[in-house]
Amino acid sequence: MTFRFEATLEARNFDVSLALGPGETLAVLGPNGAGKSTLLSIIAGLLRPDSGRAAIGDRTLFDLAAPKPHWEPPHSRGTALLAQEPLLFPHLSVLENVAFGPRSKGETPTESRKTASGWLAATNTDSLAKRRPGELSGGQAQRVAVARALAAGPDLLLLDEPMAALDIHAAPQMRRLLKRVLENRNAIIITHDILDALMLADHVVVMENGHVTEAGPTREVLNRPRSRFAAGLAGLNVIPGTVTAEGLSTPYGEVSGTSEGPLVHGESATAAFPPSAVSVFLSPPHGSPRNTFEATITDLEPHGHHIRVRAGDLSADITPAAMADLALEPGTRAYFVVKATAVTIYAA
Template identity: 50%
Template sequence: MRLTFAGALPERGFDVAFDLAEGETVAVLGPNGAGKSTLLGLLAGLLAPSEGRATLGGDVLFDVGPGRRVLVEPRRRGVSLLAQEALLFPHLSVLENVAFGPRSRGLSRAESRATASAWLERVGTPELAGRSPGRLSGGQAQRVAIARALATDPALLLLDEPLAALDVTVAPAIRTLLREVLQGRSAVIVTHDALDAFLLADRVLILDGGRVVETGRTTEVLTRPVTAFGARLAGLNLLLGRRTETGFTGSNGLVVPWEGAGREGEEFALAIRPAAVSVARPGGPPAGTVCGAAPGTSRVTATVDDIEHRGDVIRVHAAGMTADLAPADAVAMGVLPGCAVEVSLRHEDAIVYALPAATDAGPAGGRTGDGR
């Protein structure tokens, strides 16, 4: 069902509005304290807004303002919440856990058990029906929790970090299961994992400070971010700048020729992978993929702000960007915090695009701009 949401809680600094199309899944991301849990609480009916209105399929979930206060109780909203932990009832069998929702909505015991059995079959755990929750592994418990959340056929499914508590060997299978059961279902999933957003969501909503700061199709946000958090999530450098007569000039002075549309002086951005950025000591050969002052490259001189070890590479922070170097290259060049370097990139590796006129405009704040 279609969801429209606008809610504010001033004491939490929360003021968010967005729409969710029927059958669409939106991933909600953001740093700690951004308002993600508040959003789920308002949708589920666990929190009451100070002001706002939300509807689901035409039915009001809440409508609060001067002279009006409608708050539909959680069990009557048609909303189901799947938390990080399975939170199964310890005194009920797996079958009875899943049957609890349909039974509480008025189905007979036989109908509720039949529904529960069908969902246990759907999530691949029919053999667990007679077990107690205490005898389940983490992956098994989460599969049962998914079956329980869906057994009531909710109009809206809320997922709060559903894979966060799972072992890395179990999470991929549960992610695949969620991808299957979310097809054509209206859902809101809170996650910190870009892979969850990419595989499970049609659209991304990034919150920061209780506001929507970025929203768009998942592939768009993960390739053309407009916020620092979105760039970190996508594993990209984000360099802000302006459209110039000949192309793009970044805030760090990097000049990149570009022939796309846009007015001179308009706010633009450049996105590039750290692995595609090269670093050299002034006057020396660069490490990485860029060769000297070859045609089709741009460079800027800067001071190294920091270096960090990340897996099998050394990440160098300079000129407002990051570059990934092989440890041997970093040692050979003597790259240390405070030293001067030249940061280079190939034009073909960069994506240049216009920034939206406003990124905090709520549901109307779509994404604009052309790639290369």
């Protein structure tokens, strides 16, 4: 099912147009105050713009330019909003929380509980069915919230930074869950994390000051950023390649890392790691298992309290003392080294 959206809201300097193809997930990136949450609120029917229209397939959500302006109420839009906080009903069990959506759409109590049980199993939370929200960890509650959103059978799932409130252990688990349940499903996810976009989204939209400043396929936007914000995100080293028995075959050679999901031998995948995890040497290092990339320095620039060393598409952050000790300058041949534990490999 396709999704088309265009709206303006003068009071917030908001003017956005976007579209999703059937079964696509769109990641919306941008700094605080860019208008990302405003976008979801308008789509969900919680905020009325000054003008515009939106449609899911043949069903119009709103059309404010029609001779008789149309505004579909939130409960009949076929959308489900998953916020940063789970917002579960505290007086209901996990099972009854998830059954709430199907029941509100006309299912009998027995039918709605059966639907809920299926989604609890799909999100690996079926063992929590009898608990109350107050008895759940943050990660458990957010996974239940995903089950509740999906149980309502939405045509479009809206996710507002679903990993923002999770700790470093729960976030990867949630990311793997979303990768599975969002497959072939229309969804829009707001995130500040480039890894969320790379793992979950087919396309990316970058918003700044209430406007779309960049849009396109995820890898294309993040590998060749044109907007200021996307350029900042692109500080993450991203290397495409092909899955092998040892890891990933790339233009830089074999890359080892940790996978956040299953990888299929021979298929495309991507390795990602931050510049802060990279060490720079003038000769090949020895020791514990590491990934080593031979490269020529192209640029040196201040980056906070460090120096960002660029070598084409690769970058490393080192201290000024280390740069002086290495006597780095554009044209220097060097070795960028990163431990396998700092590299994440995910299916493309």
